Amino acid sequence: MRKTNWVVIRRVFLGLLFVGVILYSLFPMYWMVISGLRAGRSLFEPLLLPGPYSWQGYKTILSLTDFPTYYVNSILIAVGTTVLTVAVVTPMAYALVRSRLPGMMLMVRAMLFAYMFPALLLAIPIYIFLVKIGLDDTRLSLILTHSTFTLPLGVWLMWGFFKNFPFEVEESAFIDGCSRLQAIYRVIMPLTLPGVLTVVLFAFVLSWSDFVFSLILITSDELKTLPYGLASIDDAYDANWGELMAGSTMICLPLLALFAFLSRYFIRGLSMGAVKS
Amino acid sequence: MAGQRPLPLFSAAMPRRRFLHTLGAVGGAAVLGSAGMPQRVYARKGTIRIFNNETDPDTIAFLKAMAKTYRAETGVRVKIETVPVMQTTTKVTTAIKAGKPYDFIIFFTNLAILLAEEGQLVPLTDIIREVGEEDFGPRALRLFQDDYWLYPYDYNFNYLLYRKDLFAEKGLQVPNDWDEFLEVLRTLNDPDNKRYAITLPFGGVHTNWGNTGFLWAAGVEFYDNEWNVVLDSDDNKPRAIRTLEFLAEVAKYTPPGPMETSLKDMLINFSSGLSAITSYTGRAIHTIEDRNPELADKYSIMSYPAPDGGRRAVTYGDDGFSIGKTENSELTVDFFRWFLDTDRLIDYQLTVPLHYQPTQFSTYENEKWRSHPLIEKHSEAIETMRGFMNTDTTLVGSIDFQGPRPSPNHARLAIAGVIPKMYQNVLMQRLTPSEAVDAAAEEIRGFTTRS
Amino acid sequence: MVTLRRTASMALPAPQEVFRVGPLERRDRKLFLAFLAPGALLGIGALFIPVLYAIQLSFFHAESFIDEPTFVGLGNYIRVFSEPRYWEAFWHGVFYAVATVALQVILGIGIALLLHQEFRGRNLLRSAALAPYILPTVVVVYVWKWLLNVNYGIFNAFLENVGVGPIAWFTSPMAAWFSIIFVSVWYWTPFVTITFLAALQTISDDLYDAAAVDGANAWKRLIHITLPVLKPVLIVIVMLRTIFMFNKFDIVWLMTNGGPLTTTEHLPILAYVKTFDMFDIGGGTAIATSIFVFLALLIWIYFWVFPLEEH
Structure with a gap:
């Protein structure tokens, strides 16, 4: 009897905590979506379940800005960054774990410096450098720059992943007469998928969210990314909170959908790799 | 073609x-x-x-x-x-x-x-x-x-837009000096019903343009003709202190949080009816047309009154x-x-006809310009705006007009945010108006070049 | 207790096993170099050169990026360090980093433990709780500026209903600090949660079962099984977060501009203000460099105190 009571209390308590966490995490997003849909002046009356609704905010944004173009750019750049990150980080992490070249760890640590310098002050020298090599104002320039910032954490994640990888797996492939490259390609790559997926999500989100680098490195209107585009809309003085929230929703929804689907693999990938000590 | x-x-x-x-x-x-x-x-x-x-x-x-x-x-x-x-x-x-x-x-x-x-x-x-x-x-x-x-x-003149229907309702006239202005604010302000008298920015670089009209109307100067900082001189300091004290008083009749008022807030507060007066340009009229057309015939425009009456002012934005x-x-x-x-x-x-105020007299005579429906519809406002180009009645003030000639000092003065900092020091009661003026003068001396 | 700890450590691979050198290692050295080269190139091109360039600027006096710089040696540093504003910003930064990192870690562990429970719809709830992590900064700022808007925000509307406020969330000194810390924690806690959640999944159920047989209650299981597993993750997370938060510019800048006055101004903002608003490129980059040196030092000490087993 007492035991059941305890179980019930525990369940209620946990249930309340869940509701609390969900409210805390999701209410701002709920309010974003709702505000984007509210008509005219009703926007300024803070009601929890508001009406009347209207698509005006969306219509204004879509008809008066290049939001579809920003979408294409953001997707291309985020996908490019993701692919490049995985392509660079995976072999790098593998080499770091399996080779014993001197100065390896120093290199990885040095990369952490990327996070130690204010981004805006880095962006300007990067821009100047990119102009010198003729790569400025291109999607590629953003892909390269974003990849620099995904690199340290990506290497850390994959490194954790490989170091838990029993060497016997490759060894058996070597015994079968494979070269290391073949062994990597045939045996290791398929097994790294969960880790790669983690890096994918991480890199995609970083690139998709960036504002500072697109602001400095991109000049053409037709190459702007979503966050930069949204910031420009904010600055068009008659843009209202309704349009801003509609634009924010349009930026977030695809990602939220993707994340709802991918988060479990993301966590699984992390737990198989980086955090396993 | x-x-x-x-x-x-x-x-x-x-x-x-x-x-x-x-x-x-x-x-x-x-x-x-x-x-x-x-x-x-x-x-x-x-x-x-x-x-x-x-x-x-x-x-x-x-x-x-x-x-x-x-x-x-x-x-x-x-x-x-x-x-x-x-x-x-x-x-x-x-x-x-x-x-x-x-x-x-x-x-x-x-x-x-x-x-x-x-x-x-x-x-x-x-x-x-x-x-x-x-x-x-x-x-x-x-x-x-x-x-x-x-x-x-x-010209990007910054002036005050006000609700003439509310003025009429309360029997108010366009104020001629600062005492009258405060009286108007007192009459209009009704915080219990979420109606405030005026929206003005007191923080951020847009304050340089959005809330300096009273400084110019009071005749406050920052530089003399040799680029000496005269903000704290015997002539200017009392004027500056009086303006700061006046603005601190005005801030009591704004919606809550005047130090975080953005350009967007100025437009929203006026067009949504939250405040009866705001500083801005004709952009505010466009906002009304787009968001709340009911107000399209209920607003009017005035310049900033001088402390004791006389020549009024607007702020130039260029x-x-x-x-x-x-x-x-x-x-x-x-x-x-x-x-x-x-x-x-x-x-x-004409892409934003009421906002871009032409700087050339000929534009006001241009047939295409005059016949734009919004220009025609708001001809009264246009006449008032054009009236601000008459130097006998209106002083055109700006950070850019301080000192003898155009100079990089103006950009420094603007971007360093000396004026909003001066306001905030007073509003937050960190400094007295007199100390705030001294601190501002000190900072300006630090970055001024005389070339 | 001793038995418990031993059981826990048995679940983990011994550290020495991590670096097994293959017999073919020497032969494949070229391959390894080829694997490392792209990352190294990217790092040098897009990172080391710009950092060196920015550091170099800190030894020059220049009023703008188009100005011709003149060499002043350590002049910028001496000037910057002698300003009270610098030290004020420094301590603001320490406060911001400590407060946000501590809250992120505490909340992160708490939420991770909660989401680690078995229940129906767990995956959906997890996605929901972790969602803020994937929002772009610009969006986070707009959404919170709207929620916390002094005149039209839902927060103040709620507060007014219970008879408080309205509060100017970005310009009352206390409220401004609260806002930037709250929003930062809201935004970045999910990253911490995800990592801890992943770490929790590495603990096998057998361990808990064995502990339960030994008679350990939930609290003891937490202290002796769960937390030791989280420790290495915690060490790395705290370091990464500290670097990140001490350097975080955009959220604070977009929400308060470091204001009112300089109430919420920390070093990255001061560096920005110097460089772009006060026409002092040398001073700005000197501050940036000082952040860099400070963090490098901090991390060196940190790893000396908490050595990671792997190294």
Whole structure:
């Protein structure tokens, strides 16, 4: 009897905590979506379940800005960054774990410096450098720059992943007469998928969210990314909170959908790799 | 071709947005139409890069349509690069540093002077003299090192918009001095019903423009003719202190959080009816037309009253065109002449007609400009705005007019945010008005150069 | 207790096993170099050169990026360090980093433990709780500026209903600090949660079962099984977060501009203000460099105190 009571209390308590966490995490997003849909002046009356609704905010944004173009750019750049990150980080992490070249760890640590310098002050020298090599104002320039910032954490994640990888797996492939490259390609790559997926999500989100680098490195209107585009809309003085929230929703929804689907693999990938000590 | 004709396309009932859509469609049609014509032999090649910080979607749409037409006519490509206005300085200077300067720049005087001093602009003196210096209103043109560097297209006067229906309801008149002004605020303010008297910004760089009218009306000066800082002189300090005390009083009649009032808030608070007065430009009228047309005949415009009556003031904001010293300078000068010769300046100003206040007297007589439905509809407001160009009744004040001549000091004074800091020190009661003036003067001395 | 700890450590691979050198290692050295080269190139091109350039600027006096710089040696540093404003910003930064990192870690562990429970719809709830992590900064700022808007925000509307406020969330000194810390924690806690959640999944159920047989209650299981597993992750997370938060510019800048006055101004903001608003490129980059040196030092000490087993 007492035991059941305890179980019930525990369940209620946990249930309340869940509701609390969900409210805390999701209410701002709920309010974003709702505000984007509210008509005219009703926007300024803070009601929890508001009406009347209207698509005006969306219509204004879509008809008066290049939001579809920003979408294409953001997707291309985020996908490019993701692919490049995985392509660079995976072999790098593998080499770091399996080779014993001197100065390896120093290199990885040095990369952490990327996070130690204010981004805006880095962006300007990067821009100047990119102009010198003729790569400025291109999607590629953003892909390269974003990849620099995904690199340290990506290497850390994959490194954790490989170091838990029993060497016997490759060894058996070597015994079968494979070269290391073949062994990597045939045996290791398929097994790294969960880790790669983690890096994918991480890199995609970083690139998709960036504002500072697109602001400095991109000049053409037709190459702007979503966050930069949204910031420009904010600055068009008659843009209202309704349009801003509609634009924010349009930026977030695809990602939220993707994340709802991918988060479990993301966590699984992390737990198989980086955090396993 | 159709895009160049004066636009018989709108009726008075047509909202601004739709009108511009039509404009865009016509521009597109012009390009499509030209595809069927015999192929032009392009006389010239090249690309002109335009830096644009006018982020109004209608202005951007116009510039893009214009670029297409210009390419069709001359073969020269025009590339529009729109940047949020707050990022103007960063973006323009970075581009120069990186060796990719802009050819044509849409921005404001004080940055133009900075660039001119660095030798990054070509003078527009010839073009302006051809148009005629006398056509430009008071203080629109600014000589720096004997040349003009910016062609102003918008006075961007900051004045006060007020609800004349509420004034009438309470039997209020346009106040003539500061005591009357405070009395008006007291009468209008009704916080219990979420109705406040006035919206003014007290923080952020937009305060330099959005809430300095009272400083100019009080005759406060920051520099003398030798670039000495005179803000804390025997003459100026009492005026500055009086203004700060007055503003601290005014701040009691604003909606909560006056220090975080943004440009957006000023427009929203006025158009939503939260506050009965706001400072802004004609942009606020557009906001009313778009968001709350009920108010379209219920507002009026006034300038800032002086402390004891007399000559009132407005704050000058200035937007204009400059041409960068680049390998495309000649090409760009030709483009700009074309822009002026084909009256596109008028079309450009008409993309946000009540906001871009023309600096040239001739514009106010221009048939196309006058007959725009919004200009016609709000003719009373337009007359008031034009009245601000009369120097006998209105003082045009600005940070940019401090000291003897245009100078990089103005940009420093603006960007360093000395004035909003002075306000905040008083509002937060960190410093007394007198101490706040001293602190501001001290800071200005720190960055002033005398060249 | 001793038995418990031993059981826990048995679940983990011994550290020495991590670096097994293959017999073919020497032969494949070229391959390894080829694997490392792209990352190294990217790091040098887009990172080391710009950092060196920025550091170099800190030894020069220049009013703008287009100005011709003049060499002043350590002048910028001496000037910057002698300003009270610098030290004020420094301590603001320490406060911001400590507060946000501590809250992120505490909340992160708490939420991770909660989401680690078995229940129906767990995956959906997890996605929901972790969602803020994937929002772009610009969006986070707009959404919170709207929620916390002084006149039209839902927060103040709620507060007014219970008779408080309205509060100017970005310009009252206390409220401004609260806002930037709250929003930062809201935004970045999910990253911490995800990592801890992943770490929790590495603990096998057998371990808990064995502990339950030994008679350990939930609290003891937490202290002796769960937390030791989280420790290495915690060490890395705290370090990464500290670097990140001490350097975080955009959220604070976009929400308060470091204001009111300089109430919420920390070093990255001061570096920005110097460089772009006060026409002092040398001073700005000197501050940036000082952040860099400070963090490098901090991390060196940190790893000396908490050595990671792997190294």
